[in-house]
Amino acid sequence: MGDTANNTENAPKKSFFKGVKSEFNKIIWPDKQTLAKQSAAVVAISVALGVVIAIVDIGVVYGIEQILKIG
Template sequence: MGDTANNTENAPKKSFFKGVKSEFKKIIWPDKQTLAKQSAAVVTISVVLGVVIAILDVAIQYGIEQILKIG
């Protein structure tokens, strides 16, 4: 009885890894030029978004300081 329990536990693991391997074969990896363009786009958008957030932070902080001075 104990042997059948061990066999059923090992079977799903093997089929899982076979499934992962077959899925990895389906992946179409980008070429270097596409990868470079997409990476540059991500970095550029991240920097621009960071600058926008910093500007909004300074503006909101200035606005709150002005409101507190009035009160």
């Protein structure tokens, strides 16, 4: 059982880096137009979500202030 652990420690590191390089070569990078569209979509959705969260926050704060005034 201890012999198998020593075999993995002595394994050549070059095979790992060759595997990483071969996997890296399989990546299909998006073109500039696709990248621009996806980036614009992410920014637009982030801004829209920020606005929605701000509106909900203002509503909750207003509601709590009204509840505290009543009491």
